[in-house]
Amino acid sequence: MDDRTGSPTALVAALASTGYLADDDVATAAFLALKMHRPLFCEGEPGTGKTALAQALATVLDVxxxxxxxxxxIDASQALxxxxxxxxxxxxxxxEATGGAGSTDDVEASLYDRRFLLARPILRALQSPGAVLLVDEIDRADDEFEAFLLxxxxxxxxxxPELGEVRAVVPPVVVLTSNRTREVHDALKRRCLYLWLDHPDVAREIEILHARIPGLPERLAAExxxxxxxxxxxxxxxxxxVAESLDWARALQLVGARHLDIDSAxxxxxAVLKYREDADRVRARLETLLAS
Structure with a gap:
């Protein structure tokens, strides 16, 4: 483990260099997952930075x-x-064309050679000399797939069967995410370190906007x-x-807005709402929602 991941404090700084601003509890959970070689199970509402944490860890670890x-x-073959x-x-x-078929056993052995193997994400991660394996939205899978993953x-x-066992020389760093559309079984959770991610408060979100969008006006970020x-x-x-907040801020910049008013919003x-019903509801209340 290098200096960038040698302590929770160092990991906070390393993640920040990628644009991911981690609170102390997030950095500590990620640090312990790396140190203890345990999967990190991240649960929370959509858009709270679960997937982004895995992406930032891969950048920090340079894998x-x-x-x-x-x-x-989803079944094992799609993952394996x-x-x-x-x-x-x-x-x-x-x-057959060259007359080189040989015995049935020889033909079968040549057909199930590694050159014909299509490695899916889990097998790729096991074969990699170092990787972050992101198992995204595990709550969408079923019980059978959970058991396989465990x-x-x-x-x-x-x-x-045709090639034998494939064992990781360097086990991947594993991050699982769940939007909690259903409860994931305790057996899988017990194998992992657990982290609940919530939406950032306003002050932290302003910091995230500035970190990810250099040059964003202070007033626009705050609004x-x-x-x-x-x-x-x-x-x-x-x-x-947070992803929608970032898209919204970028969209406002592109249309030349210096601050958030009713017209620009x-x-x-x-950029920020993805359902017509939500957009209609918000448009009817824009003045209230934009009030300081």
Missing amino acids: ELIRLQCHEG YDWDFPRQLLHLRAL EVLTEHAVSI VAAAAHRLRAADLLKPPG AATLG
Whole structure:
């Protein structure tokens, strides 16, 4: 572990250099995950910086970020590996054309060679000399996939029937995220260190806006952060996260706004709100939501 990740305080500074402003509890959880070689389970509302933390850690560690996006119905083969059937078929036809097919066993062995193996995110992470494996939105997957993932995270190895065991020489740094659309099983959580991420307060969000958008006017940053904070309390279908705040601030800059007023806010709502019902509700209350 180098000086950039040698302590929670050092990690705060290292993450900040990537544009990710981590509170002490976030940096401490990430530091312990690195030091204890345990997965970090990040839970919280959408847009609170869970995925961005994994991205920042990969930058700090100077390793590849390998992302596994979970979804309903995802299975082990989609996360682990598959065989390149079109190439296998071409290979088989080439053997037949050249008369080099040989015995059935020889043909089968040549078909299931590593050159025909399509490594999916988990296998890529196990084979990598160093990586951050981001298992994004694990709450969208089902119980069976959770059980598979738990086994992989415990053993840092997988078995491929045609090739044998693949074991990580350097286990990847693993970050799992959940938007809490359902409860993830305790068995998986027990394998991980747990971190709850909440939306930043206004002061921290202003800092984030300045860190990610150099040259953003102070007044505009303060007004965007305050307005985003109010929108999150406005009972919307999809309250804006920090990513939407950043998009909103960039959009306002692009249209030449120096501060947030009713006209500029109405013109750029598409950057911060993603549902028509939310936009209609907010437009009817813009004056109140933008009030200091």
